[in-house]
Amino acid sequence: MLDYRLDAETEALRKTVREFAVEVVAPQIGEFYERDEFPTAIVRQMGELGLFGLPFPEEYGGSVGDYFHLCVALEELARVDSSVAITLEAGVSLGAMPIYRFGTEEQKQEWLPRLCSGEALGAFGLTEPGGGSDAGATKTTARLEDGHWVINGSKAFITNAGTELTRLVTVTAVTGTRPDGGKQISSIIVPSGTPGFAVGQRYSKVGWNASDTRELSFTDVRVPEENLVGERGRGYAQFLSILDEGRVAIAALSVGLAQGCVDESVKYAAQREAFGQPIDRNQAIAFMIADMEVRASTARLSYYRAAEKMLRGEPFKREASIAKLYSSEMAMENARYATQVHGGYGFMNEFPVARFYRDAKILEIGEGTSEVQRMLIARDLGVG
Ligand SMILES: Cc1cc2nc3c(=O)[nH]c(=O)nc-3n(C[C@H](O)[C@H](O)[C@H](O)COP(=O)(O)OP(=O)(O)OC[C@H]3O[C@@H](n4cnc5c(N)ncnc54)[C@H](O)[C@@H]3O)c2cc1C
Numbered sequence: 001m002l003d004y005r006l007d008a009e010t011e012a013l014r015k016t017v018r019e020f021a022v023e024v025v026a027p028q029i030g031e032f033y034e035r036d037e038f039p040t041a042i043v044r045q046m047g048e049l050g051l052f053g054l055p056f057p058e059e060y061g062g063s064v065g066d067y068f069h070l071c072v073a074l075e076e077l078a079r080v081d082s083s084v085a086i087t088l089e090a091g092v093s094l095g096a097m098p099i100y101r102f103g104t105e106e107q108k109q110e111w112l113p114r115l116c117s118g119e120a121l122g123a124f125g126l127t128e129p130g131g132g133s134d135a136g137a138t139k140t141t142a143r144l145e146d147g148h149w150v151i152n153g154s155k156a157f158i159t160n161a162g163t164e165l166t167r168l169v170t171v172t173a174v175t176g177t178r179p180d181g182g183k184q185i186s187s188i189i190v191p192s193g194t195p196g197f198a199v200g201q202r203y204s205k206v207g208w209n210a211s212d213t214r215e216l217s218f219t220d221v222r223v224p225e226e227n228l229v230g231e232r233g234r235g236y237a238q239f240l241s242i243l244d245e246g247r248v249a250i251a252a253l254s255v256g257l258a259q260g261c262v263d264e265s266v267k268y269a270a271q272r273e274a275f276g277q278p279i280d281r282n283q284a285i286a287f288m289i290a291d292m293e294v295r296a297s298t299a300r301l302s303y304y305r306a307a308e309k310m311l312r313g314e315p316f317k318r319e320a321s322i323a324k325l326y327s328s329e330m331a332m333e334n335a336r337y338a339t340q341v342h343g344g345y346g347f348m349n350e351f352p353v354a355r356f357y358r359d360a361k362i363l364e365i366g367e368g369t370s371e372v373q374r375m376l377i378a379r380d381l382g383v384g
Pocket residue numbers: 090094123124125126127130131132133134156157158159160205208213362365366367368369370371372375
């Protein structure tokens with residue numbers, strides 16, 4: 001039977017994360033955002049709550065949840081702030097998951113306990129300065145020499161790559177030529193501090209300002225042959241499957257932002273007066289808020305559906321793309337409406353909706369742009 005109510009355990013998690021977001025994150029995150037600063041102490045507290053271990057088993061230090069639990073936690077964090085939410089999303093879904101899914105037992109034992117506790121953060125380097133959507137066009141190379149991979153190249157826009165908690169980045173690199181003449185792409189773990197691995201300055205960004213995003217460069221970086229993640233030549237396929245899951249997580253994060261827009265608008269519209277009455281007495285304002293709620297609620301169902309199929313072990317690529325596309329575009333729309341409801345104050349950085357407005361745009365770009373999602377959905381339908 002179809003039942004999209006949260007069970008008691010998931011509801012308890014949702015409540016805990018909601019309280020953490022409201023009591024710990026909300027009062028301080030605006031200042032980190034304005035200072036372009038990574039909130040290390042908040043991220044450590046998220047680790048203590050077990051959030052980084054949510055979808056992993058106990059034997060690796062996980063919290064005995066699943067990917068849906070992670071999504072629910074992301075939604076509640078993003079309802080208050082997207083920088084901390086994307087730090088969790090990238091740390092789990094991009095940093096730890098490739099090792100859990102494709103790593104050797106030794107790699108899992110070495111990295112997962114630290115990544116699950118939030119004591120260490122991992123990053124995922126796929127995008128290069130020359131392109132992100134065409135991820136197969138990777139130019140970074142890795143050649144095998146005396147039992148070591150020697151890596152050369154660069155990566156762009158990598159989340160969590162340069163925080164004081166960061167310990168590794170998993171990168172894609174060309175490791176040879178496939179029998180059909182195409183590039184053979186593999187994934188390799190590069191621990192932070194490896195000689196020749198340079199982490200650039202934080203980018204100055206439109207949004208997600210309290211999250212860490214860096215350019216990385218690799219000059220004759222040598223790591224042991226055993227740092228290969230999964231099979232040689234399977235790196236591209238691995239990254240694509242990791243991104244399918246990640247899209248469900250980004251959809252959840254988008255729903256959180258969109259719901260935060262509703263929360264803030266309901267509150268503000270009841271207090272703000274114009275023409276002798278609260279502005280929420282005007283249907284023009286009330287209907288904007290109603291439409292925002294409709295979008296957030298329907299988008300939530302789309303990510304629940306994708307997560308349900310994923311957890312059942314059924315194909316969920318199309319549902320993941322639908323959830324990511326719809327949720328990110330409606331989050332952008334909700335941010336625009338919420339700012340409108342706030343009038344001039346919505347344009348002031350001290351109001352959360354200004355942060356939501358700045359944070360919404362990247363949702364239509366990261367982990368596959370809206371155009372890429374449309375391409376995937378169309379392809380799945382046999383058109384385009
Ligand atoms: C804050 C931030 C954090 C990020 N974190 C990470 C990370 O942790 N790891 C990582 O690997 N990457 C990360 N990225 C990179 C992100 O995934 C890419 O920016 C994204 O995939 C788009 O790639 P691009 O920027 O190279 O744009 P391009 O690929 O150059 O695309 C430019 C435009 O062309 C469109 N386009 C491209 N090809 C087609 C086509 N065939 N048909 C129609 N339209 C097309 C795109 O949709 C887009 O509108 C991050 C980016 C940002 C901004």
